[in-house]
Amino acid sequence: MVVxxxxxxxxxxxxxxxxxxxxxxxxxxxxGTFGGLFFAPSxxxxxxxxxxxxxxxxxxxxxxxxxxxxxxxxxVGLLVSVLQGWRPFYLISSIPGLIAGPVALILIDEGxxxxxxxxxxxxxFSTTIPxxxxxxxxxxxxxxxxxxxxxxxxxxxLTTFTPEYLVNAKQLSVSLASLLSLVxxxxxxxxxxxxxxxxxxxxxxxxxxxxxxxxCAVSSLLPALTESFQLIPxxxxxxxxxxxxxxxxxxxxxxxxxxxxxxAFLGLYNSMNFFGGTLGPIILGLVVDLAGFQALYxxxxxxxxxxxxxxxxxxxxxxx
Numbered sequence: 001m002v003v004x005x006x007x008x009x010x011x012x013x014x015x016x017x018x019x020x021x022x023x024x025x026x027x028x029x030x031x032g033t034f035g036g037l038f039f040a041p042s043x044x045x046x047x048x049x050x051x052x053x054x055x056x057x058x059x060x061x062x063x064x065x066x067x068x069x070x071x072x073x074x075x076v077g078l079l080v081s082v083l084q085g086w087r088p089f090y091l092i093s094s095i096p097g098l099i100a101g102p103v104a105l106i107l108i109d110e111g112x113x114x115x116x117x118x119x120x121x122x123x124x125f126s127t128t129i130p131x132x133x134x135x136x137x138x139x140x141x142x143x144x145x146x147x148x149x150x151x152x153x154x155x156x157x158l159t160t161f162t163p164e165y166l167v168n169a170k171q172l173s174v175s176l177a178s179l180l181s182l183v184x185x186x187x188x189x190x191x192x193x194x195x196x197x198x199x200x201x202x203x204x205x206x207x208x209x210x211x212x213x214x215x216c217a218v219s220s221l222l223p224a225l226t227e228s229f230q231l232i233p234x235x236x237x238x239x240x241x242x243x244x245x246x247x248x249x250x251x252x253x254x255x256x257x258x259x260x261x262x263x264a265f266l267g268l269y270n271s272m273n274f275f276g277g278t279l280g281p282i283i284l285g286l287v288v289d290l291a292g293f294q295a296l297y298x299x300x301x302x303x304x305x306x307x308x309x310x311x312x313x314x315x316x317x318x319x320x
Contacts (some may be wrong), residue, residue: 002105009097012235036274043250044263055116055251059196062247066188066239113208132268133259137197140317144249147310151245152276153211154215154303157284162222165293172228180231187239195244198250205315211245212307218242219301223294246273247305 011031018024046057077087085191135141166177198207218238225231250266 001038001041002043002101003128005097006032006101007034007037008032009094009101012090012095013098016088016094027124030258036270039235041263043254043266044259051216053196053200053253055196055199056242057196058250058254059193059199059247060195062192063189064095066185066192070182070185070189075102083202103151109311113256128175128261128264131258132264135257135261136264140314142169143310143314143317144253145269147307147314148249148269148272149276149279149309150303151307153280154300155243156277156280158300160281161284161288161293161296166222166231169223169293170228177227180228180235183232183235184239184242187236188243191240191244192247194240195247196251198244199248204252205311207248208245208311210241211243211248212311214238214241214302215304216301216308219304223297245311 004277008031011027011034015024018027046061065222099155164179166172166180167174195207214237218234221234253269254262284296284299
């Protein structure tokens with residue numbers, strides 16, 4: 001986890017120094033690779049420390065994402081007017097991780113590990129991989145992975161192209177579109193702990209169904225609304241309820257998976273989110289090019305509707 005934080009930040013800081021596009025591409029790849037190391041061990045750590053209220057603990061942890069996006073939307077415009085060019089942004093954005101990495105190493109107490117590294121290396125081949133292979137044969141686990149992938153495609157696709165839709169189709173100014181884009185992550189700050197509470201109180205199905213129905217409504221209403229002030233409550237609901245499926249699904253996984261392979265399983269599960277985040281802009285971007293923004297939101301509506309049926313299927317399964 002600490003390696004992920006610090007390594008990603010170092011690669012980002014080095015991006016500030018390069019003038020070559022090829023070097024920049026390599027450094028961004030390293031930053032993404034190291035950044036991907038953070039989620040699984042950090043989530044497994046939180047779950048191991050707070051087993052009775054896993055959802056609430058994870059919800060508080062997940063406030064970091066929307067807080068960061070809110071800060072970005074608030075200050076990027078200001079920094080653009082003060083700083084020259086794009087290069088200083090890499091240095092500035094690396095500072096939190098460069099500080100947080102060593103601090104986390106000092107503060108996090110995982111107990112007496114003994115020969116943990118040696119044991120872990122042996123157990124990966126003798127225990128972890130066979131258990132993961134057996135899990136991946138389960139129909140409900142495959143369904144959970146499919147659900148994560150599809151919803152991530154819709155989520156990242158909408159997040160990527162909605163600002164463009166506001167500017168090009170709704171004819172809003174870039175500044176107004178940026179302010180509207182701020183609303184969703186702002187409400188996401190309050191959504192994360194709320195979604196954790198719902199997950200602890202009601203389990204996976206109810207919070208996830210709320211999220212799916214919410215996003216069906218957002219996908220239907222967003223292209224239909226004509227006034228910019230009408231978008232504010234819609235974006236607020238999107239931010240507050242649209243993403244609660246993620247905490248609910250992670251809570252389900254952490255509570256059901258054996259602690260001995262929890263980190264490895266969470267790594268695979270998060271990979272589906274990244275894969276969906278990669279496919280979403282590509283697939284839905286192609287939809288926009290071929291059929292326009294109306295088709296984008298209709299495609300998202302179909303995915304979220306299918307997500308309702310997948311949620312019901314997962315919740316009814318007794319084998320996971």
